[in-house]
Amino acid sequence: MTDVLDFAAVTVVRGKKRLLDGVDWKIREGERWVVLGPNGAGKTTLMQIAGTRMHPTSGSAGILGETMGRFDVFELRPLIGLSSAALANQIPGHETVLNVVVTAAYGTTGRWREEYEKMDERRAFRLLHDWGMSTLINRQFGSLSEGERKRVQIARALMTDPELLILDEPAAGLDLGGREDLVKRLSSLAADEAAPATVLVTHHLEEIPPGFTHVLMLRDGGVVASGPLGQTLTEANLSATFGADLKLIENGGRYTAVARDSDAG
DSSP: OOEEEEEEEEEEEETTEEEEEEEEEEEETTOEEEEEOOTTSSHHHHHHHHTTSOOOSEEEEEETTEETTSSOHHHHGGGEEEEOHHHHTTSOTTSBHHHHHHGGGGTOSSOOSOOOOHHHHHHHHHHHHHTTOGGGTTSBGGGSOHHHHHHHHHHHHTTTOOSEEEEESTTTTOOHHHHHHHHHHHHHHHHOTTSOEEEEEESOGGGOOTTOOEEEEEETTEEEEEEEHHHHOOHHHHHHHHTSOEEEEEETTEEEEEEGGGOOO
């Protein structure tokens, strides 16, 4: 099985602060990872490296069989589907939903004079249909609800048929209904054997979709624990990750946690 990511002692230093500190992490084809940790744990920095948007200060970052610093990142980026708040902020609000997705074929965030083939537009429409957005293809991106924007961004991330899909806090800002709709759709994606290796970043256990296979737990830029979800997501690891005495609750493949001093049981 091929390594999609192979990070060894990855460290990022900015000024006197270590954003990442010696991170070892390996992802193989077909795996679905959750990256879990509190604010400031280094999750987004790690995704910037995985998405070829940042180089580590030290350590080795292998991505899709290549090593950072030894390849042209612009050649590799089409093989990495990315959905993040930073990328969403680059999308012009007046751009139509269909164009938001189809422009991923050229790695741009706004349609200008470039021409797209009919098969590109058909693929974009099919992806939007899969994510429940096909009736809104002519709507402006800026007029969508937060939940609708999230689904368009994921469709866009899948446009180039990537080998790695990175979803950086895709449920952030969603209400309960929007979150549950997204979790259901991501669970279906995880069950699709043809789907790429996937990484979902969150700091809420409730956002972990059933079907995800592994978890990486971060705190203060370092790895607390890493491995298969069922073995690694324990109360001890969770408490160490979030710096609190937590009780882990699992029900039907969904997770939540409460502080022990608030646990009536």
